[in-house]
Amino acid sequence: MSSAGPTRIRQLNRRAVLSHIRYEGAQSRSALGPALSLSPAAVSSVVNDLLEEKLLCESESTKKDGRKGRPISLLELNADAAYALGIVLRPTKTETELGLAWVDYTGKATAIPDVPVSKHQDIDTLIRCIKAAIEKLEKEVPDAKRIFGVTIAIPGVIEGDTIPMAPKLPCIEGGEFIERLQEVIEYPLSFHNDVNLAAMSELHQQPRLRDLSFAYLYLYTGVGSGLSIEGKILNGWAGEIGQLHVNRNIPNTTSFEHSLTTDGCLADLLESLGHPRQALDELAKYIDQRDPQTLAVIDLYCEHICDAINVLNSVLALDEVLIDFRSDKLFQRLRPRLEVLLQASRRPPVISTPVMGNEATLNGAALSALTEALEVIETN
Structure with missing residues (x-):
């Protein structure tokens, strides 16, 4: 020996x-x-x-x-022993922004203002902006020499060193994006699905979830879910429900991405009511006033959400579903309807909301970078 x-x-x-x-x-x-x-x-x-x-x-x-x-x-x-960086790609139909955060050795994350990407679907511009974003984060971290890694949150599927699917940001699909970033960034880089990172953040913030099977359902300008079984996040294609079509009432609906995105029917409804397409809070007052047009759209939207939950629940027997929705005010009106609809399920999961809200993915990205660097930090 x-x-x-x-x-x-x-x-x-x-x-x-x-x-x-x-x-x-x-x-x-x-x-x-x-x-x-x-x-x-x-x-x-x-x-x-x-x-x-x-x-x-x-x-x-x-x-x-x-x-x-x-x-x-x-x-x-010691909070100052090490730092790690998290960057989230946030695309919509018309623009892309980068969410930025750094985390200290204790796991405390600090976010800084988002960075806009000047050209929405240009890989060269995106890589250049990510490099500039890291330089910006280096100035925010107390000691840039103690940065041990960076995690990039991807709005799509990760398989090894390739991105086979990124519906909202197709310019990063394939292997070129990851390969080129690894060439220009000096830190260890990792790439993870954005909703999986949000689920990881909730596991960190809510230890009770480590003993449960839960889904993190993300309903913004994109649609996706992260899945956790007794503290273990399922990676790869697990939870990628956006491209699935399962709806008993409207057989021609293309996918959950089409029926659940907040850029879709809800935005169309707002526009018909004379409001900006992103002003989801405005729909709450129409629900309270029992406006027939609004209630019809909302009821159907809730059915789509329940269809998505039932698909996940039929496979995993979920204890809980955390729904990350773009408008807290509107979701307070949706939640009672969802709970009623789910009672028809054989084993309905509990409906809740993430404690980190819309910062969950950003917090998860920075935590992921720290977690992946811990062995180097603590044994070297």
């Missing part, structure tokens, strides 16, 4: 201490041993190394020793 055995064990102990504090919060030295089945000597040795390397720091808060009544110092992650 070489010294690789003890070295590996020490690395695992380091990761265990850091992971425990990451998920359980600030901890005392005396609590780490029983929690991780480590001896006091092992805890002391590992903690001293992590403090010296500035991955851990002494917390300003303390807690009382129940037996002696004296304060006990706590250990917490």
Whole structure:
């Protein structure tokens, strides 16, 4: 046996201490041993190394020793130990913007203003804007030398180093976009589906979801879903319901993307009522006034949502569906109708909303970049 055995064990102990504090919060030295089945000597040795390397720091808060009544110092992650960046591609029918955020070593994300892409469907312009966006984020991060990775949230399917489908941004389909970005960006890059990243963000924010099967249903200018089974996000084509056509009442409807996008029937209704197409909040008052035209469109829209949920539920037996909708005010009117319609299902899931709202994907992208860099950060 070489010294690789003890070295590996020490690395695992380091990761265990850091992971425990990451998920359980600030901890005392005396609590780490029983929690991780480590001896006091092992805890002391590992903690001293992590403090010296500035991955851990002494917390300003303390807690009382129940037996002696004296304060006990706590250990917490050092927020400045490492940083990671997240970028979200946000296309609509007419424009594309980049959502930007950076995250510190504790997982706290900070968003900065979106960046518009001057040419909506031009791959050269998009790559140039992403490079400029990273440079902008570097100026926001307290120490750019400690940036360990970047995650790009893609509005489409990722397979290895290719993007086989991106309906709202077809210029990135294929392998050229990823290949060219990897050539011009110096940081480790990863690419993930945008709705999957939103689901990952909710797992981070709501630990209760780790024991459930849930779907994150995204209803904006695009339509998609992220799926999680007991804390594990399903990748690839899982959840890509946008191109499916399942509706018992309107057989000619092309897809869920066509029937559920907020750029579609809801925008058409707003236009017919004399409002801007994106002003979804305005529909709430028409629902409250029981306007027949509005109620007819809303009822059919709710049926489409329930059809999408039933498709997912029939395969995964969902405990919960988190619906990320473009207008909170309008969704408050949709939710009771959805719950009534779903009662016809054999096992209706609970309907809820994401705690991160429309920042879930951006938060998830930055967290993903940090998570993928943790082994390098914590063992190097």
